[in-house]
Amino acid sequence: MKKIHQLALRIGQLPSGARDSIADVEGVQVGHAAVQMERASVGLSVVVPYPRSVGQRTLFAGRWALDGGGAASGLGVVEDFGTLSSPMAFAPAPVFGRVYEALIHQGIGRDSGLSTDAGWPPIVIGIDDGAWNDARRVYESVQQRDVDRAIDDASKHVAEGNVGIGHALRAFGLRGGVGTASRLVDGQCVGIFVAVNGGLSGDLRVGGRTVSTAGAVPGGPQEFAAVVATDAALLPFQLRALAQRAGLGAGRCGLWNTGTREAQVWAFSTAVAQDDAQRPALEQVEATSDQELYGLFAAAAEAMEAAVLSALLEAEPLVKDERILQALSADALRQMGDGQ
Amino acid sequence: MAAWPLPSWAIPTQGEQRARARAMGIAIGEMEPGPLNAITDVSGVRVGQVTLIRGEGPLVVGQGPVRTGVTSICAHGGVLSREACYAADFTLNGNGELTGVGHVRRRGLLAAPILFTNTSSIGNVYDGALEWMLSRDPHLFDRGDRIEPVVGETWGDFLNDTAGRHVKPQHARQALELAAGGPVAEGCVGGGTAMRAFNFKAGIGTSSRLVPCDDALHTVGVLVQANFGRREQLRIDGVPVGREIPELMPEHGSPQKNKSLLVAVATDAPLLPVHLQRLCKRVAIGLGRTGAISTHGSGDLFIAFSTGQKIVREQPAAIRLLKDRWISRVHQAVVEATEEAIVNSLTMAHSMTGRDGNTYHALPLDRLVQILRAHGRLK
Numbered sequence: 001m002k003k004i005h006q007l008a009l010r011i012g013q014l015p016s017g018a019r020d021s022i023a024d025v026e027g028v029q030v031g032h033a034a035v036q037m038e039r040a041s042v043g044l045s046v047v048v049p050y051p052r053s054v055g056q057r058t059l060f061a062g063r064w065a066l067d068g069g070g071a072a073s074g075l076g077v078v079e080d081f082g083t084l085s086s087p088m089a090f091a092p093a094p095v096f097g098r099v100y101e102a103l104i105h106q107g108i109g110r111d112s113g114l115s116t117d118a119g120w121p122p123i124v125i126g127i128d129d130g131a132w133n134d135a136r137r138v139y140e141s142v143q144q145r146d147v148d149r150a151i152d153d154a155s156k157h158v159a160e161g162n163v164g165i166g167h168a169l170r171a172f173g174l175r176g177g178v179g180t181a182s183r184l185v186d187g188q189c190v191g192i193f194v195a196v197n198g199g200l201s202g203d204l205r206v207g208g209r210t211v212s213t214a215g216a217v218p219g220g221p222q223e224f225a226a227v228v229a230t231d232a233a234l235l236p237f238q239l240r241a242l243a244q245r246a247g248l249g250a251g252r253c254g255l256w257n258t259g260t261r262e263a264q265v266w267a268f269s270t271a272v273a274q275d276d277a278q279r280p281a282l283e284q285v286e287a288t289s290d291q292e293l294y295g296l297f298a299a300a301a302e303a304m305e306a307a308v309l310s311a312l313l314e315a316e317p318l319v320k321d322e323r324i325l326q327a328l329s330a331d332a333l334r335q336m337g338d339g340q
Numbered sequence: 341m342a343a344w345p346l347p348s349w350a351i352p353t354q355g356e357q358r359a360r361a362r363a364m365g366i367a368i369g370e371m372e373p374g375p376l377n378a379i380t381d382v383s384g385v386r387v388g389q390v391t392l393i394r395g396e397g398p399l400v401v402g403q404g405p406v407r408t409g410v411t412s413i414c415a416h417g418g419v420l421s422r423e424a425c426y427a428a429d430f431t432l433n434g435n436g437e438l439t440g441v442g443h444v445r446r447r448g449l450l451a452a453p454i455l456f457t458n459t460s461s462i463g464n465v466y467d468g469a470l471e472w473m474l475s476r477d478p479h480l481f482d483r484g485d486r487i488e489p490v491v492g493e494t495w496g497d498f499l500n501d502t503a504g505r506h507v508k509p510q511h512a513r514q515a516l517e518l519a520a521g522g523p524v525a526e527g528c529v530g531g532g533t534a535m536r537a538f539n540f541k542a543g544i545g546t547s548s549r550l551v552p553c554d555d556a557l558h559t560v561g562v563l564v565q566a567n568f569g570r571r572e573q574l575r576i577d578g579v580p581v582g583r584e585i586p587e588l589m590p591e592h593g594s595p596q597k598n599k600s601l602l603v604a605v606a607t608d609a610p611l612l613p614v615h616l617q618r619l620c621k622r623v624a625i626g627l628g629r630t631g632a633i634s635t636h637g638s639g640d641l642f643i644a645f646s647t648g649q650k651i652v653r654e655q656p657a658a659i660r661l662l663k664d665r666w667i668s669r670v671h672q673a674v675v676e677a678t679e680e681a682i683v684n685s686l687t688m689a690h691s692m693t694g695r696d697g698n699t700y701h702a703l704p705l706d707r708l709v710q711i712l713r714a715h716g717r718l719k
Contacts, residue, residue, distance in 0.1 A: 068446030071488055073439055073462070076639055080434025093486060096439070097470060101463025101505070108460060108503045121437050128486060135481030136474065262446065262486075 002160070003313040004181075004306065007333055011207070011309065012302030017182035020306070021158040022191030024182040025229040027051060027270050030193060031154030032164030032178075037141045040133045041318065044099065044146055045090040045164030045178055047193050047227045048154040049268055058083045061268040062240030064247055066256070069264030070223050071096050071126025078123075082236025084268055086123045087151060088227055090165040090178075090195050093126035094139035100124050102147035125264065127195055128221045129168040132320060158193070161314025165195050168318075171224075171255065171311075173201030173216025175318050175325045179311025183299035186292065190299035192246060194226035196255065196311040198263075203254035204328070206309060209336060215326035223262040224255055226304065232296055233271035233286030243267040245297040249304025267300075309333075356690050356702055358527060361576075361683045364709055365718050368577055368683065369676030371669075374548040377680075378524045379561030381548040382606040384416035384647050387563065388519030389530030389544070390511045399501055399695040407500040407694045408507055410465055410515040411530030411544055413454040413563060413604050415647055417519075421477045421487045423652055424451035427645040428613045430620030432627070436600050436639015437462050440488035448613030450645045452489045453516055456531035456544075456565040456602050458500060459493040461507035466491045468512030492641055494567035495598035496534025498590065499694025524563065527689035531602075534694065535567035537685060538574035538582050538631075539590055541692050541700040542566040545685025549673035551609065553666045558609040560673035562623070566685040568599035568638055573631035576683055579715045581708060582631065588701040600639040601627060603678060609670055610648030610660040619644045622671045626678025644674075 002020060004011075017024025027050040034043040050057055061084040063069070071093050078084055086107070091099040103122030129138070150164065160166070161177040169176030176198075182191040201216040228239075228246045243265040250256040256263060272285045288296070312328040319325075361368065362377060374381025389411045395404035415425045427450035429441045439462065444450055452473060457465045469489035474480055480487060496502065515530065524546045528534075532543025548561040571589065574582025603623045611619070620642040627634065634640050649660055662670070691702040712718045 065442065068442040068444075070442055070486070071440075072442055073437055075441060076431050076434035076436050076438065076641060078434075080431050093488075094470065094481065096488065097463045097466030097468075097491075097509075099463070100439075100466060104460050104463055104505070108505075126488075128484075130481060130484075139470070139474075139481075262442075264442075 002310060003330060004310045007330060009333060011306040014183040014185060014299055014302055017184055017189050020182055021180040022047065022182065022193040022229050023156040023158050024189050025191045025231050025270055028191065028229045029154040029156055030158040031150045032159055033146045033150035033153060034167065035142050035146050037137060040137055041167040042092055042129065042133055042138050042142060043164045043167045044150045046150045046154060047088045048151065050270065058085045058274040059268045059270060060234065060236050060239060060272055061266065062236050062243055064240055064243035064265045066260060066263040068262060070225065070262035072264060073100055074121040074123040077121055084123060086121060088123040088125060088266060089147060090125050090127060090225060092129045092138045092142065094135045095142040096124050096126040098142060098144055099147050102144040105144065106151065125225045127165055127197055127225055128223055131170040131220050132168045132318060132325060160310055162316055166311065169195060169197040170220040170325060171196045172199040172204040172213050173218060173220065174213055174312065175315040175327045177311040177315040179307040181303045181306035181310055183303045185295040185299045188232040188296065189230060190296055190303050191229045192226055192303040192307040194304065194307045194311060195224060196308050198222045198224045198260055199255045200257055200259055203257055205254045206333065206336060211336065212332040214329060222259050224250065226265045228265060228267035228300055229270065230296065231270050233288050234269045235287065238288060238293055239267040239269060242296060242300050246300040246304040249301035250308060252301065252305045253308045255308050357705060358688050358690055359705060361680055361687050364705065366577060366712065368680040371549040371673055371676055374550055374559050376523055377548055378546040379548065379563040379606050380521045380524055382559045382561040382608050382647060385561060385606045386414040386417055386519035386521055387524045388412040388515045389525055390515040391529045391533050392506055393533065396693065401501060402504045404501045404504065405695045406506045407534040407692065408458045408496065409530040409533045410507060410511050411456045411532065411565065412515040412519050414519045415450060415645055419477050420453060421451045421473055421480050423650040424449040425645040425647055426611065426613050426616060427643060428617035428620055429643045430617060432624045432640035432642065433634045433638040435637055436493060436641050438490060438492040438641040438643065439466055440490040443486065443488055449651055451487045454490045454604050454643060455512055455515065456492050457507055458502060458531065458534060459495045460502045460505045462491050462493050464505065464507050464509050465512040468509030469516065471509060472513045472516045490643060492602040494535055494565055494600040494602060496567065498698050499692060499700065500534040501695055526684050528692055532565045532685065535565060536700045537566040537682065538569040539571045540686055540703040541689040542685040543689045545681040545688065547677040547680035547684060549677045551669050551673050553662060558607060560670060560677055561606045562674065562677040562681045563604045564681045564685055565602040566682050568601050569632045575631040577712065577717050579712055579717055581711050584711050585707055588704065591699040592697055598637045599635055603642040605644035605674055606647065607670065608647050609662045611646045611662055615667060616644040616646060619670065619674050622674040623678050626675045629679045630682050
């Protein structure tokens with residue numbers, strides 16, 4: 001059971017899906033791989049938008065970025081075509097190239113033509129997890145097979161906290177991690193997967209109220225990345241708008257602040273899966289009205305807020321070289337719950 | 341017909357002679373090129389290329405035949421991550437990859453080398469380039485600048501064992517170590533080794549223009565990796581050359597569908613990112629002059645940088661800036677140099693046979709000269 005549920009903390013007004021995770025969106029899976037290193041803590045996470053058994057499929061997508069958003073591949077296609085067809089790999093920034101190579105290898109294994117509807121371009125999201133890791137050591141340690149392991153690990157069970165890319169993240173002066181959540185609106189689901197990295201010491205808020213973060217240390221990275229999945233039939237410009245609203249959710253809990261240097265949120269819809277081979281020249285795609293869109297915006301913001309908090313709650317303290325990075329104390333939130 | 345001098349690196353096929361457009365008297369546009377008519381006319385700019393040509397016969401994934409490589413472009417010979425340039429990028433059609441543009445957009449700075457390669461090699465080239473950057477700037481990761489190499493690709497599967505991914509990180513390092521000023525090899529070299537344009541063999545091409553602005557003389561240089569276009573579209577200096585040479589089409593199999601153009605624009609004119617983005621857009625006009633239309637399958641990705649001032653760590657308190665009224669000339673220089681660089685990528689590439697005996701034929705220069713004469717472009 002997720003700790004956020006044990007605490008009976010309710011974020012926002014909307015109900016969550018059965019798993020309260022991005023995997024509540026049909027077809028979406030998440031996998032992690034840890035990389036064993038001496039004196040370091042590192043890993044990778046992948047969000048797989050549809051089962052790997054599906055050969056050719058293109059999904060509508062959009063991306064919101066603050067200040068360019070940090071390292072990412074696949075920008076040409078997502079920004080110009082509004083589509084994606086690759087697993088999204090969250091990786092430490094120094095190994096961006098190697099992770100790209102691993103995804104290309106996977107893509108070629110499926111289709112030597114590597115067209116846009118068969119897993120190309122790879123989407124690698126590079127994250128600065130250097131606050132507690134030596135970037136050079138990370139660069140030397142993460143290998144292609146680690147990406148393969150993360151993809152093989154992909155399932156509907158989404159582990160949170162210090163798994164995958166969540167190993168060495170830092171947020172609000174505490175140990176960060178990965179988190180997930182979902183929200184339902186009129187039978188449609190919006191799910192979030194976030195790498196919680198950034199946020200200033202003392203800035204964490206839940207339900208608008210500041211949360212005590214005892215033992216927090218100042219400084220640290222100021223960037224984060226997230227993926228939003230939905231089964232609502234959204235077009236690329238609507239998905240970009242949905243990603244922006246998820247960004248607002250990050251602002252609500254203080255993850256996005258005036259010191260944030262880079263942030264990126266990718267969003268995709270599983271509703272309109274374009275299968276190029278079978279597609280007639282003209283096709284009718286489902287669409288969502290503006291009125292429905294506003295409901296989904298609320299879901300994206302709430303799910304982001306919940307996912308950030310869930311990541312922090314699932315994180316464990318990190319001890320290294322006689323330094324300690326504390327995890328968020330559940331007691332701090334329990335006290336808040338009593339006061340509600 | 342006069343014989344044109346063969347460049348020393350060329351591997352002639354059946355006595356093919358290759359020449360740059362200008363050596364044949366083809367003068368694109370009105371402006372004067374720099375002394376080398378190359379991107380390296382922009383002072384400090386360096387180009388290095390590694391070409392991998394190995395094996396022939398049937399495709400055996402992982403073994404070959406290999407027709408690929410890496411082309412590197414460095415804004416200067418110093419430590420790029422410490423002395424950055426203003427830069428901007430433009431996507432004409434997005435079906436391609438150019439890594440690191442997120443950072444270029446955020447900071448308006450290029451603080452890393454640019455490398456062009458084939459599609460499946462982005463990861464390895466990125467990896468090797470990062471290693472090279474670390475070797476020159478061991479504290480790269482410690483300053484929190486998050487600098488990334490800019491790596492672009494085009495698809496060269498018709499001749500090359502692309503799935504075998506023969507470009508390794510060390511080839512990217514080599515291409516960077518080889519980077520130098522001076523003449524730039526064109527045609528079937530570096531990242532352009534397997535490429536074709538208008539279904540003729542093509543690859544790397546370069547050109548430059550001098551831009552007099554008051555008492556200053558600025559230079560604009562362009563380097564292209566050309567891999568696009570249908571035959572009947574090809575126009576050279578406005579002449580529909582492609583329609584007049586319907587034969588010499590690619591042999592065996594169906595020609596690949598993915599088409600792309602990567603372009604790097606360098607200038608020593610002191611310009612800001614906002615101006616450099618406008619330059620990038622003018623690359624599209626140079627592309628259009630060759631008859632291409634930027635298809636859905638194309639990754640037409642352009643990046644421009646200015647060596648006009650080096651940015652060390654922080655935004656300087658004062659910067660130099662070319663006045664807006666001179667910008668149009670720089671625009672014209674970009675359009676002309678882009679067109680000529682694409683033409684050079686064709687006229688300098690020799691015919692090449694690759695995997696499964698697949699062949700791209702070179703644009704026949706004698707025919708080209710005849711056609712341009714018939715249209716009054718050459719005497």
